[in-house]
Amino acid sequence: MQMDYSSVWDKCLFTIRQHVNNQSFKTWFEPIRPVNLRETSLTIQVPNRFFYEWLEEHYVGLLKMTIRKELGENAQLLYQIVNGSREAKGRMNRQEQTGTVARSPQQEPPRQGYAPGQVDTGNIKNPFIIPGIKKPKIDPQLNDKYTFNTFIEGDCNQLARSAGLAIADRPGKNSFNPLIIYGDVGLGKTHLAQAIGHRVLELHEGKSVLYVATDKFTQQIIQSIKNNAVNDLINFYQFVDVLIVDDIQFLANKHKMQEIFFNIFNQLHQNGKQIILTSDRPPKDMNGIEERLISRFKWGLTADLQAPDLETRMAILLSKSNYEGVDIPQNVTEFICYHIKNNIRELEGALISLIARSSLNQREIDVPLAKEVIKNFVSEINREITVEYIQELVAGHFELPVEILQGKTRKRQVVIARQLSMYLAKQLTDQSLKAIGANFGGRDHSTVIYSCKTVQDLMETDAIFKDTVSDLQRKIKMSLSN
Template sequence: MSEAQNIYYEFWQETASRIKETLPEQEYHTWFNRIAYLKSDNHKVVLAVASQFILDTVIARYRDMIRNTMIELTGEEIDIVFEVVSRSKIEQIQQPSKEPKEAPKETTAFALQAKPQVSEEKTLKMKKDCNLNPSYEFHTFVIGDNSAFAYNASLAIAKNPGVSYNPCLIYGGVGLGKTHLLNSIGNYIINNTPELKVMYVTAEMFTNEFIESIGSQRTQQFKNKFRKVDVLLIDDIHFLQGKDSTQEELFHTFNNLYESKKQMVFTCDRPISELKNITDRLSSRFERGLNVDLQPPNYETRMAILKKKLVERGGSMSEEILNYIATNVCTNVRDLESSLTKLIAYSELLGQEISFDKAKELLGILPSLAANSNQTLSIDTIIKVVGEYFNVSSFEIKGKKKNKSLIQPRQIAMFLARDITEYSTTEIGTEFGGRDHTTVMHAHDRIESLMKGDESFANTIVKLKRDLTNGKR
């Protein structure tokens, strides 16, 4: 190390020492223990980090702080540059030098402490301890037009947790990949930055643990568990509707993590504005950051998903059968996988290749045509009843025509679907010819407004609702 380089190394040491006094201890050790002095040249200091993830985070959070501190110490304009180097090179940087003017023999808090590679077994245990599903990774997620925004947002968060897009809410109907993306974020962080503490829970798990902590008088232990993480991932927050005490606890947990610049990602089956019995102050927290939606996959994406799943399972199936599934199963990824699994299982158990006719027979009424059997009332039934009342066909209500004779029946059907089923506006919009969830929300508001000003019209809606809920369909 030359005399000039040695001087800048000394300045780097003092810079890191000063920054240490201004940052929380945990934050400092998490990031500055992973930066090493590499070299300097012509008013430029080059610092080394071991991954792109660390590089992006350090640049976003600390580069200006490092540069300004070093300028103050040297009285010179200093350019701070970062390089990603291999862990082996990091280890070489740390080796004590035999030259008297080399870096000190004892490594400092600012030289990156090269950590041994975490074994696959230990990584797997860490993921399970965090409640993560190790099989959900970004590379196993099939990206389509319906999911590109949510996928890229999730990947950006995984690479730079707490830096941007915080908090983030991913919403959409069942089986569209929300849980997959949420787990992918956690798995990516553990794979690349095992020092960060990740916690994944469903809203139901969060609620049950909170109730249990009250009963066992261990609420402080519960608070510590969720407020001392670096990344908090909570699935299905619509479960919190009407649970006031749990909402109160999550509100305070949210504030604590947000102020500490810790990353939070949530999922929900609908936009926050559509949740019922959620406090305004908690809703405003969810909406504070980035909100992205997952739409049902289009035909091309459905085919890509089926082919990828087929390869993963080492099976084979004719293009004709895959096309049949992709054409008919329009609801979500889960239903696609279910249909494929059923055919693969039949083929494997009987040891014979499955024919197209046999595939149609086995699948019977496909999920898209079954209209989600767990719902007591299908959207198709609502459209049919409304269409019969106004003497228009279901095809016309779902269609694109904007005749006055069609707009109101269409809006009424949307209003009733939103009012008497548990479908999200995204799912309802899909059943109405692939319309956007905002169209459904507008229709609901429009019909609600008309009912307030027209008693006769309100009676019509009440009658239709009564007929549907009483089983006259």
């Protein structure tokens, strides 16, 4: 009986889910759509070429293993790559040497040649233009500290960061043009966008990069309209190889501004120039932006920045403290990052306040000082729940030394205590599975998943054990107010 491609892919996803963490599964596998099954060849559809290249680089082994499991040793996985309104179908003439994965090539849109002409800049009051020369020397307007070296990678920004690095390697010659970076305030959109600009300047001598905030861009347009020099402004922007526009959502309901930006966007895109935009929302939610612009924004890659987990926040704070030349104790770092969860900018503000109070008042940087600072950023300060604290509480309940939870002992009581500790750490902290496992003798994330499942099963079948778990959770939560 012929199998249905949807059911085959569902089975593949079931297997894949066991081998990757939840964030990676949502980012890289949930967007995939199965579209065809012919004998032992399954065709899947991915959003763009970058997505396909990431799968090939990081998950090709897992995909091969999974598709072979469902369709046999001669199985093939074929790709369709969808880029905006364009869909690239087909397959490569050659296959991987293993004979299991065939790829569908992206069809690049035709490029039009462009020879820049003379630009009369005399009437434009534009801080980026040096008048009187044929090709203006463009100040990129980049902040020196916003580089990839100071941008901390985590699950919260992996897609956007990887796309940015790929763009910097081949600006304007990739499938994600434009790149739309969106997310809430303070999550690093401006930092990442400018980091791409810095990397382009490092890798490509002669390339021009320009960063401009939307409010500055609006001022330029108003000035050019007053001076009857709109065409001069548009011509100037054609000299830019990588244009970065920050907070593009502020063009909403400004129809004349949108019309001029539409012309600049079209000319840059047609001539293979790279466009990078940031916004606080994805294109589909940009109310007040004309549909013709929205459709062009969707041509490339839209990548979001999410709130960082505890591990990433601590790495960010450590990086920023190193940049400031200040050594922050580990317990202080944990305290700050436990309470400031959703805004990297607030993390930086808390650090600066901490350093200032320490310096001005000649006080040691410690948790009491951090508590004074944090009161300006959060309304309520609780005692932080750490994996170590959970281990101590559970070990005390079972009358075991904490160290035995981190060892290899397989005695039943120890195993139950260890699994329960992992379960509570997963429920009550925002540590990643990998970080939780590391606190239990370097165990991997699959062990943590198995432990959590075991505890859940025991709670469903053993009322006494369920009461034990509830009592421990209650003790931990009560300790927050002490």
